[in-house]
Amino acid sequence: MLTVAIIGLIANIVSLFLLHAGVNHSLNLKATYLHILGDTLSSVAVIIGALVVTLTQVTWVDPALTILVALLIAKETLPVIKQASLILMQTGPKVDYDQITKDLTALPGVNHIHHLHAWMLDEHTTAISLHINCTNQELSQIEPLYQQIETILKTKYHFNHVTIQAECHRGEAESLIANEIDHFEH
């Protein structure tokens, strides 16, 4: 048991070393890292358990170490589960949507914004779509405005994908966050 645990420990330490660089950049790598970390701590627990049980015959040390390792890993894993759940639920990123309204309606030519949707695609990618009410103009003239809005949403609020729909008066009475009733009145 001791020999197998030592071989396992060496393999896991190598894996941890290789994975460590990517842990802060990818949720998948972080989950994998935690899995290997669990294996590594288990190997350590088995080694300590084997030595203690052999030397002292105190057998409860082995299950006690197992529970300790399980609790440590659970503590580290909960934030990963939480973040993965938020992504799977397509939760909107935590940004100040009132401030977005203020920033965008402060742009010359933007009278109102409505029907905003925002969601997370993964831990790095967030998407936003919104309708803007602006003065009647050529499509080519709206493009610089699109560019300004996109720059604000990407640099200040860190959205990666921005979709904008320009309208003159359509949806003027709608609120920022769309709901079903707004949708049908649209």
Ligand SMILES: [Zn+2]
């Ligand atoms: Zn609209």
